[in-house]
Amino acid sequence: MRYRRTTAGVFSSLLAAILAATALPAQAHGQLAGTALQLQAEPNQVQDVTVVQGAGYATLAWTHVDGATDYQIERTPVADDGTATGNSVIVGVWRPNRQINNSEPTFADAGFAPGNRFQWRVRARFGTTAQPYSAPVAGTTNAHWGDPGTPGQNLRTQWENTLGAQYTSDVNEYAYTAAIDELSDRVRVVEIGRTIQNRPINMFVIGYPTPPATPEAVAATNPLLVNCNVHGNEPGDREACFIMARQLAFTDDPATLDRLSKTTMLILPTINGDGRAANSRGNSTGQDLNRDYSLIRQPETQTFVEMIRDYRPIASYDGHEYGNTNTGDLPMLPPRHANVAQGIFDESQHMIEGHMYTQGAKDGWWACPYGCTGANVGLGEETILRNTLGLKNVVNSLLELRSSGGPTRPDEGNTANNRRRKTYSALWTFNQFLAYHGARVGDITAARAEAIKFQSANTGRIVFRGSRPIEAYPAPHPGDTPPPVDAPTPERILEQVPCAYKLTEEQYHGARTDGPAGRQTTVAQRLAAHGWKVVKVADGYLVPMSQPERGLVPLLLDGQAAEGLVAGERVAPTLTGTHNGPLTVSGVACLDGATVRGPVRVQPGATLIVNGGSINGPVDASGAAGFVLTDSTVNGPVNVTGVRGPVVLVGNKVSGPVNVVDSADVAPLIAGNTVNGPLGCTGNGIAPTNLEVANSVSGPKFSQCASL
Amino acid sequence: MTDTLAWAARPPARRDRRRATLVGAALTLLVVASGCTGANGGSGTSSGPPVTVSVTGPLCDQLPAGDEPGNPGSLAGQPADQALQWIPVLTTFEAAVRATGLADELTGTPGVTILAPTDDAFAAKFSRTNLDELLLHDTDELRGLLRDHVVTGSLPVAELVDAGSVTTLAGTRLAVTGQEQGARVADRADTVCADYQASNARIHVINQVLGSLPTTAGTEDDHDHTAH
Structure with missing residues (x-):
């Protein structure tokens, strides 16, 4: 007999009948009644367990037990009368490196089908020795967001309708997107471009009561952006984006509406529609788009960069999945490239460590630095969106969703459980991102303004490749293994910075061979997509360093660049005294x-x-x-x-x-x-x-x- | 043809906010089916009374069951290529079927047996870069690989074992031996959830990639730096 989830009351009644008929001894299911009768706490028994329902997750909190080395979280499906309707399963393992304040442990349980009722128990372990379980706490989890009887709110994605068995297809995406567009005055869906295989690249532009009418008008509202799915085989964040778009479009929550009245949320669900359809990491040519945001050889990345130029988000998240089982729920990383303005780096770090770590500790999600428990990832390539956006003065972070359950979420062998945990953890992050933006918009815009002035001033060295260090976060949170230092080596540093690069006619307008057949673009087109200023001079084209994206200019135009576009001529200052x-x-x-x-x-x-x-x-x-x-x-x-x-x-x-x-x-x-x-x-x-x-x-x- | 979307089905290029009213049928599919938890779980793909299909193997516990969308009974009447879309551990194999246009060979008569490796099996076999190459460029090679996972005739796992050996569409002879309730194929792959029934097809989920392509997982291009 096989079951994990029950929606039908008939089934639970049937099960109760089976249990009664077979007169099981008081183990497993029978124990539930027993714990309820416990009035006296046993030694080392977890006390004060509470559960708070979130969007697709349930936050458990309890009082720390002295001497506990970790905790196990058990979940049991139950009927309204408290009768167990399925097996009890250990769904979570809380470890001290999960959160920054071990005195108040929390765990976001997720993976269950939304709307079902469960009870949870928590027990401490001393080493491998399990202590008594807490008294159970029960609750009905939140169903898929939105009232089934309210137009708009009642929309559901393919992923939701299939309980995670299928991801939302391209066709379903277009229908769902169009339905939201049609039914909500807050949403304008803009097709910002097309993929190589001619799939539309749509973006939700969301504001209250209506979004600003033009990109320029959107830019004036300090917009924020979520880029949901660049790698086609990492679709978890994309599903969260669809749900969030519906929430923002149809919610009555005053705090959310207040935020949307002051800014504009940009949600870009599928920059790589061809890769998503093919289940490939790259686009249809096999190009990893997250190694192309500076070079923009591909139509998808060019479209993206033009959107950044026109809509000018001040903050962003970039969604991924991470195939490392031994890491946090939500590895994050700021733009680290050494040319990123200090304030942009600092503010991005504050968003991650100052906000996400703190809120994660409250809600039970384990945010941590990329790598998290040690891995050689998260470096300074400017081709990666995280860094590209930092060099465009956008406060931003990478977001990873740990691909598998790993040792801290042992019930994710079931694919649907695994997919739901990933998507709802992304949804939590993106909602926190919106909240952070609302609370810190003044700091973010100040950092951005300083960054634009700093970059335009063309002061200080240029680093072709290399990162700012990520300092270890104090233990027990796993900052003890931050990403590699990735300091620039001497040959990747330019101390005598030119004031401009000069390109020949051939370099600037000449045909190129990088990029998909029939879709190659010139240097001129790419620099225009980035929004850079170029001066036509007698014998070529001059790209001044003194502009807002100064830190990126030599990475594309210097012969010494690690992944340059073209080797321009350095134009040295003519007067310094x-x-x-x-x-x-x-x-x-x-x-x-x-x-x-x-x-x-x-x-x-x-x-x-x-x-x-x-x-x-x-x-x-x-x-x-x-x-x-x-x-x-x-x-x-x-x-x-x-x-x-x-x-x-x-x-x-x-x-x-x-x-x-x-x-x-x-x-x-x-x-x-x-x-x-x-x-x-x-x-x-x-x-x-x-x-x-x-x-x-x-x-x-x-x-x-x-x-x- | 690697697209899941027929060209005609794509919306025309547009930048305007307002368009023609939504196609009613599309909207209907999107709206939550309140009070309905039927056997097809909102898939809208099967009708009539639920079919009882018994699947066997250690992985079955982890796959849609009972009345969940994608449960084995709900797939029984579906063409094999569509049934594959409902088995959530087969996203790589299913994408490969679309990438290679193999659906035609899976849906005809007299039927086929599909030995479908899990996503984990593909990840253990091919580096991410190699897999992208197969899915996007080397589709002839990929098609050959898939055809080494398909046998003519819709055979329950018990009949596979009884036969002792079968020959794939690609011409490879596979030894089959009994293994607990399932089968061991080519002395390396075990069925982990066998006996999904589709229209004119049996689908047995296996835990290793068959065929003769070299293993590339864990090599230089498969390290951490390809993450994020």
């Missing part, structure tokens, strides 16, 4: 930490890049090919008129009026400046932007710059 008197720029000039005592005039067709400079006198760049001024002090007016290419003004202090007028086809970037005087922008072909990094302007802000 002091220049007395007027400075007239023709051709290309790059001032790095220079002082100019006199007016600066950029001649028509010339390009000026100034990092960390000090200019005493007016600056005039009329008709220039490009004009970049970052981290500088200018005493005098700055006039930028009719520039053909990029205009970048970031993190400057200007005493005098600033005017950016009549720029041609590129949106001027005017961000994080302090202007003592007016800021005027008129006649620009595309209105200037500030990437949500405000300028401090003492005078009036005119016309196209009124909201900057």
